[in-house]
Amino acid sequence: MPITGYQENTIQQVNAIGLDDKLSLLGNKLFIDAGFKVSMASVSATQNLPGADPYKAGKNYFEPTPQLLASYSITKADQVYMNATTSYRLPSGWSQYIPQFSMTSPTPASTPAKNLGAEYFIGEEVGFRHNGPVNVSAAWFHYNLTNHQIGSSSYLPGTSVLISTQLSAGGEEAWGFQGEVGTRPWHHISAYASGQFLKTRIGNNVDAGTDYLPTTGKQEPGAPKWSGAIGLTYDDGLYFGNFNLRYQGSQYSTLMNDQKIPGYVTADLNLGRSLPSFNTGIHPKIMLNLVNMGGVNYLSSISGFGFTAVKQKGIFGNTVSASTPNYVVGSAFTAVVTLGADF
Numbered sequence: 001m002p003i004t005g006y007q008e009n010t011i012q013q014v015n016a017i018g019l020d021d022k023l024s025l026l027g028n029k030l031f032i033d034a035g036f037k038v039s040m041a042s043v044s045a046t047q048n049l050p051g052a053d054p055y056k057a058g059k060n061y062f063e064p065t066p067q068l069l070a071s072y073s074i075t076k077a078d079q080v081y082m083n084a085t086t087s088y089r090l091p092s093g094w095s096q097y098i099p100q101f102s103m104t105s106p107t108p109a110s111t112p113a114k115n116l117g118a119e120y121f122i123g124e125e126v127g128f129r130h131n132g133p134v135n136v137s138a139a140w141f142h143y144n145l146t147n148h149q150i151g152s153s154s155y156l157p158g159t160s161v162l163i164s165t166q167l168s169a170g171g172e173e174a175w176g177f178q179g180e181v182g183t184r185p186w187h188h189i190s191a192y193a194s195g196q197f198l199k200t201r202i203g204n205n206v207d208a209g210t211d212y213l214p215t216t217g218k219q220e221p222g223a224p225k226w227s228g229a230i231g232l233t234y235d236d237g238l239y240f241g242n243f244n245l246r247y248q249g250s251q252y253s254t255l256m257n258d259q260k261i262p263g264y265v266t267a268d269l270n271l272g273r274s275l276p277s278f279n280t281g282i283h284p285k286i287m288l289n290l291v292n293m294g295g296v297n298y299l300s301s302i303s304g305f306g307f308t309a310v311k312q313k314g315i316f317g318n319t320v321s322a323s324t325p326n327y328v329v330g331s332a333f334t335a336v337v338t339l340g341a342d343f
Contacts, residue, residue, distance in 0.1 A: 010045040012090075026072075038062070041090055041118075061118050063088040081128045091149060091166060117147040135182045142175040143172040150221065150305050163198035167305055171203030171256060172220055180241040188236040195228035206255050208307040210321075211314020216258045221305050224265075225247035241271040253302045253325035259309035261327060284341040290332040300330035 002042040018037030024030070044058035065088060070267040127139030176198040183191050200220035205212040219225075224247040233242040249263045272287035304326030313322045 007049050007110060008045060010041045010043070012041065014039055014041045015038070022343065023078070029073045031071050031114070034067070036066045038064050038065070043090065047114075048068055061088075061226075062088060063120070064120055076268055077131050081125075081127055081129070083123070083125045085121075085123050088123045089121075090120070091150065096279060106157070119149045120146045133184050135184075135187075136180070138179040140177050140178070142245075143173070145172040145174075148172045148220075167254070167255070168207065169215075169220070169309065170206055173203055174200040174223070185233075187232055190233045192231040192233075193229070196226070198223055198227075199223055202255065202283060205315055206307065208320045211316050211318035213256055213307055213312060213314055215255045217269060218321055219252055220257060221252045221254060221257075222302050223264070224251050235319065237274070239271075239273050244268045249301075251302060253327070254306045254323070255307050256308040256312065258323060259306075261299040261302065264300075265294075265309070266296055266298070266329070266330070267293045272330060282341050284339065288339045289336045289338065291336070292331050293333065295333040297332075298329070298330040299327040301328045302326070303328050 015036055016039040018035060020033070020035035020244045023034075025033045041061040041063070042058070043061075044056070047054075049055075065086045067083075067085040069081075069083050069085075071079055073079050088116070107179045121143060122145075123141065123143035125139055125141040128138060130136040148169040148171065150169050168311040176196060178194070178196040181192070196276045200223045202215045202218045202220060204216055206215045211248070226247070230245045231242060234240060245265065245267045247263065247265050250260050252260045269290040270287060272285055275284040275286060277283050302325060304324075306323030308320060309322055309325065311322050314320050
């Protein structure tokens, strides 16, 4: 008979009720939007393999999420704004509720999460926008997360089956600055640049199963401190193209900050020409896309996070085994010629 590592069924229901009101003052220069929503969610999961324990689990959630948005127009082109928002995220995937098995053993390959609380987000942002021949935006932001759930993936032991998992990372705080500059077309040319600085901090020691790891003060995995992009676009109606240069800083892949992927710079170039339509209503075009022009060998992101990349002793002296993070390999240099049409 067929062998499987899971035979699950998950039901999720969400009911929500909310109120929202908007107010304009000072001749419509000051705009305020305030709202409040309450969500009531219910999750039920069953593991239908014979002998699974527990075979059924679930939880009910009650999550209030207020928000306040305000903006003030200094001039027709300049605006300052302030946002205070909240949100939540339920544990994703059935593996957080019920056990999963490998193909070769009746012993569960993973056990349900100890903490099934929803992740809760509180964020504040203050910023400035300018609209004109050169568009500018700049913002400072700060947020707190409680019961932070890091989405990850891993293989069932002894198989090539990739499943979604989550790491319970406790509390997290982050703050930073971001800015964007973009121009309107000038002689068919427009330019764009953006950048961000991000500082994160894990707020507690994380439960790794056999013990707590000393993660307080560590940086959040998958959160580069510096990132940025530069773009240049040309379009005169006949010829068109764009160039993009992107920088991504190094990112830790474990909560203990003992393994990371290095920063990288990539560049892409797209060139094209519109072709005659001969009054058919079909507008053909030909394009050349050059991806990763420098042929950079790099890891683009982290698909599977870990608690620690090397064996560690926990807070109470117990051994915490190493977990190997999984990575996504960035695209090699690629050249693609495309013939398409707009209808």
